[in-house]
Amino acid sequence: MIAKIVCYALNGLEGVPVEVETDVNKGMPSYDMVGLPDTAVKESKERVRSALKNSGMLFPMNRITINFAPADIKKEGASFDLAVAISLLKASEQLLGAQVGDTVFLGELALNGDLRPIAGLLPILISAKGHGFTRFIIPEGNAQEARYLGGAEIYPAKTLGDVVRHLIGTDPILPLETAEYIPHAGAHSSADLKFIKGQPMARRALEIAVAGGHNLLMVGPPGTGKTMLARCLPTVMPDLAFDEALEITKIHSVAGVLGEEGIVTERPFRTPHHTATTVSMCGGGNKVVHPGEISLAHGGVLFLDELPEYKRSTLEALRQPLEDGKITVSRAGGTFTFPARFMLCASMNPCPCGNYGSTERTCTCTPAEIRRYRKRISGPLLDRIDLQVEVDDIDYDELTSKAENEDSAAVKERVDRARRIQRNRFEAFGINTNAEMGERELTEFCTLSRKSDEILRGAFERLHLSARARSRIIKVARTIADLDSSEEILERHVFEAVSYRISEMNG
C-alpha cells in the first residue's frame, strides 16, 4: 500500500511543501530513501525505526521505499521524522481509518518516541496556511510559537504514541487556543533612560534618532556609558505591531534563537562582537542558509560597539542592507532574501588611546594616528549615519544639577507622536520615517526658508562640512521639527541639526 503524508521543508524564510510517499512491498527486507534527502534526513531511518519500536508499534520487515517529492529540491534537517514515521505506519496498515491527507506533520523524533521541537516552525505554519493547509500536528516544544497563528487547528503532541492515539481517535489531543498578542509581554529589558546619569546631548540624540529612524554614532572615551545608552534604544522605540512581531519571530525561529515566550514581543537588540565575520553578519551558510545578525536585528537595533575595530569588509557589507532593508544571500544551493530593516547604533572612541577631548586624561595620540583611526570608517558608511554625538566624561560630582532624569516612557510618548506625523506625511510615498527620505521627498517636504538656507550655507563655510553632510542635516532638522510638532523647518531646528555632527569625522 502507498501512503502520502505532507510535511514542510524550509527555504530561507519560506516553507515549501514536501510529500513523503511510502511504499511497503513484499520482498527482501530493505529500507531506501530517494528524492534528494541530505544526511540528517537519511539518518531519520534509524530514529524512526527505534521510535516506532519504542512506542509499541511494528516496524515492517518488508521492502520499504520512501520518496520525498518534489524530488528536485534538497531536503535538510530532522523535521521530516514524524512525517516519515506516520507514512510508514499508514503504508503498513497500522493506522486504519485515520484521516491524514490534509494534515501537516512536523517534528523530529527521539529514539524513545518523544517529539523534539524544530527550528523555523512559525514560518512553515504561515506558509502552509497560505497554501491552504489548516490542520497541523507539531511537537509540544513548539507550541508557544504556534499559539499566535489564528485560523488553524494545531495539535501539539509530546510523543509519537500520542500522535497515533490522536489519529485513530482513542485519545484526541486538544487543539491549541490562539493566544492574544501583547507587546512587551514578558519583556526582560532592564534598561531605562532614567538610570542614565547626565549625558543630555546623547539622550536628546537618542530621542531624535528613534523618532526619525536615523542611524546613530556615539563617540566618546571608554567607560562613559555608550553601551548603556544604546541598550535604552529599544525601550523608546514604538511598540511592535502584531504583523511586525510575527515577521521578527519568523526570522528568530529559523535561526533557532526564539525564547520561551514563543513570539518576539520586544524589539531585538543585537550586539555582535567586532570579530564577527561578514557571513555571520549578513547571513549565509554552507547548506542551510541562516539569517545573519542584521536580520536578527530586523525591527530593532544593531549595536556595533567599537566600530573601527570591525573588519572593513564586514562594515561595507552593511551598506546595501542599510539602504534596502533586506539582504539577499546567494549560495550554490539557492538565493535567499531575509528582511533586515534595523536601526544601526554604533559607538567608538575618539582616538586610539580613547582620551582625546577628555577633561581628566591627556591624549597621547598623534594627529596622524587619530586621522588613521577615524579613516577606518568609510565615507559612504558614515553617509548613512545621520546623527553623530559626543559622549563625554564630565565629572558629575562637580555638577550642582539636581534635575530628575526622564524615564523611557516619557521619551517614547514624544517619539510616538513624531512617528505619527511622519506616517501621515509619507502615506503616499511608501516610506515611514524621515531617514528613508530620498531626493524626491527631500524637495517635497524639506523646503528651507531663505534664512535657514543661509544658515546652512554659513555652516558649510565656517564649519568645513562635507557636501554629503547636507541632506543628512536636513533630514535630522525635519525630525527635530516633527518632535517640535512644527510644520515648517525653523532656524532653530537647523541650528540644532548642525550640532549633531563631529567635524573631524567628516574630514
Next chain:
Amino acid sequence: MKVTEDERAYLWVCALSETEPKEKLALLRAASPLDVFRHAEKYLPAGAPCAPLSEREKGVDAFLLSLEKKGYFAVTPLSDDYPEPLKNSSSPPFVLYGAGRRELLRARKFCIVGSRVTPPWAEKLGRSIAEELSERFAIVTGLAEGGDSAAIAGALPSGNLIAVLPCGLDECYPAAHISLKNNIKSSGLLLTELRPEEPARKYSFHARNRILAGLSEGVLVISAGIRSGTLITANCALDCGRDVFAFPHNVGSAYGVGCNELLKRGAFVVTGAEDIFAVYGMTGRKRQEVELTPEEARVLSALRDRGEAHLTLLSEDTGFAVFELSAILSGLEIKGVAVRSGGNKYSAV
C-alpha cells in the same frame, strides 16, 4: 634664472662639493668662491674627492637645469634677495631652495608656529591672527598639523605665506599635506635649505626651526608643550634677538605649558592681532562686530565668564535646555565667535 659666475661658484662649493658644513665655512673664509671653484685641488681638504674643472662646470649646469625644470630656484647670500635678517641669525643656511613667489623673500616676515596638537580655540584664534597679519607681513610657518596648519589656513588666501620645509622640495613631510604643499607652491612660497631630493631626517626639524626664527622679525607661539619643537623655534628666536609672542593658556593645560613658560620669561602676551601690530607701531583693521540675537548674547556672555565650558554647565548658567543650547551654540559657531573643543565643551573666541 640668471646666475652670476660668482653664484655658480658658490653653489658648487656649498651645494655640490662633498664637504662638511665646517669645511665649507673654512673654504669660504680661505678664498672667494670663484677661486675655490677654479682651483679646487688647492683648497679642498685632503682626501675629499675632486673632479676636474670641466666636470665641475657640467655639474653646476646640470644642477641649475634640474632646478629650473621643476620650477625651483636657489638663493645664495650673494643673491640680492637673500633675506637680510637671515644673514644676521646664528648659522644662516648656505643656500635656500625655493618654489613659488620669490618676491616674498624681500617682504617683512612674521613667524607663527604651534604644536601639532593645538586646542581648537587656539587654532581658531591663530588662524584669524594669521589672516590679519598677512596683510602686512609674509607669514612664516612650517607644514605640520595643528598650529602650523592654522597659520597656513589664515595666510594662504592672501598668498603672503612662506612655509619652510624640513625636507627637500621634492619631498613632503607630513606626507598627508601634499595638496596643501602644492597650494602653497602655487600661491605662496616654499623654502628649504636642503637639496630637492633630501628626505626629512630627525635633525632637519631642529635645523628648519632656526630658519623659521631667523627669517622673521617676531615669532608668535600659539601652543607649545614643555618639550616641543615649537619651543625650540622660540629659543632660536630669542638667541638671534627676535621678538617672541605667545598665547596665554590655562594653567596645567598640556599644550600650553610652553607658552606660559615663554610668557614668564618675558614674551609678549597676545590675545589678538592688535597686540602684535602695537609692537611694530601698526594698526590693524577694525574688527567686524557680529550681530547676535538676545539668546545668543546671553549664551556668549555666559561662555565668556566660564572660558571653556561643558554644555551642562552652560545650561545651568543660562537656564536653556541642553538641546536649545546646542542650537544656539551652533549659531555662535557659524558666526565665528564660539568654537567646539571636543567632549561637548565649547569656548568663546
